Amino acid sequence: xxxxxxxxxxxxxxxxxxxxxxxxxxxxxxxxxxxxxxxxxxxxxxxxxxxxxxxxxxxxxxxxxxxxxxxxxxxxxxxxxxxxxxxxxxxxxxxxxxxxxxxxxxxxxxxxxxxxxxxxxxxxxxxxxxxxxxxxxxxxxxxxxxxxxx
Amino acid sequence: xxxxxxxxxxxxxxxxxxxxxxxxxxxxxxxxxxxxxxxxxxxxxxxxxxxxxxxxxxxxxxxxxxxxxxxxxxxxxxxxxxxxxxxxxxxxxxxxxxxxxxxxxxxxxxxxxxxxxxxxxxxxxxxxxxxxxxxxxxxxxxxxxxxxxx
Numbered sequence: 001x002x003x004x005x006x007x008x009x010x011x012x013x014x015x016x017x018x019x020x021x022x023x024x025x026x027x028x029x030x031x032x033x034x035x036x037x038x039x040x041x042x043x044x045x046x047x048x049x050x051x052x053x054x055x056x057x058x059x060x061x062x063x064x065x066x067x068x069x070x071x072x073x074x075x076x077x078x079x080x081x082x083x084x085x086x087x088x089x090x091x092x093x094x095x096x097x098x099x100x101x102x103x104x105x106x107x108x109x110x111x112x113x114x115x116x117x118x119x120x121x122x123x124x125x126x127x128x129x130x131x132x133x134x135x136x137x138x139x140x141x142x143x144x145x146x147x148x149x150x
Numbered sequence: 151x152x153x154x155x156x157x158x159x160x161x162x163x164x165x166x167x168x169x170x171x172x173x174x175x176x177x178x179x180x181x182x183x184x185x186x187x188x189x190x191x192x193x194x195x196x197x198x199x200x201x202x203x204x205x206x207x208x209x210x211x212x213x214x215x216x217x218x219x220x221x222x223x224x225x226x227x228x229x230x231x232x233x234x235x236x237x238x239x240x241x242x243x244x245x246x247x248x249x250x251x252x253x254x255x256x257x258x259x260x261x262x263x264x265x266x267x268x269x270x271x272x273x274x275x276x277x278x279x280x281x282x283x284x285x286x287x288x289x290x291x292x293x294x295x296x297x298x299x300x
Contacts, residue, residue: 037229075198118266
């Protein structure tokens with residue numbers, strides 16, 4: 001018998017499943033990964049979306065406009081406290097939209113995005129409660145001159 | 151006797167206290183508002199900061215470089231599930247850095263930032279577990295053409 005995965009391992013798997021569902025454009029799978037309760041989502045540069053309807057509609061739109069997307073996750077950090085978990089990670093994304101001409105892939109664009117994903121323990125496993133992604137605009141090595149607030 | 155504030159009211163007060171501490175540049179107060187455990191923080195355009203030391207140092211730097219900052223919070227939404235809470239809000243900020251000449255205020259800059267703040271219930275009240283702020287770059291009214299992923 002293999003040992004029961006720890007909470008941290010389970011949350012990390014739920015986090016990976018989320019990105020894989022987006023990569024595959026698997027809307028049905030993605031829907032099952034979000035809580036049934038009130039959820040919220042911020043895509044990079046977007047305002048806040050709240051509620052399952054608004055959040056899932058945004059993914060349907062993104063999937064319709066994305067021909068190809070791949071996430072290389074780095075710096076994945078998981079913190080579990082009782083029935084909630086916070087995951088932070090860097091999404092190194094490579095994506096392309098539909099091409100102008102049918103059958104061709106649009107130009108691929110690389111982006112550096114950081115995400116905070118909040119999960120909630122349910123009877124059906126860990127479910128997404130909140131996703132917040134944002135573009136990294138500043139250098140990490142020297143933040144002393146950065147005046148960006150809060 | 152006034153009624154005991156609900157969880158949602160308590161979380162909203164903790165959220166307001168967080169922004170007021172940054173407005174006042176009150177580092178001591180701000181330190182007491184964060185969990186003692188593993189915390190994470192993303193300032194707009196920044197990479198992820200993890201751990202109390204790294205997070206609090208970033209606020210010390212921001213406070214040192216910010217002469218004036220004011221937050222007008224709108225769209226504050228609170229969700230509480232057991233001992234954890236997610237707050238989303240729009241931070242309409244007005245801020246200014248130190249001026250070139252001593253005694254003068256630097257130019258004021260307005261910014262539209264959205265935040266996801268995660269709180270955790272402790273014996274000393276609700277404490278910040280995660281803060282993620284990001285600039286709003288896109289229009290909210292017509293997202294159909296937006297191809298920004300995940």
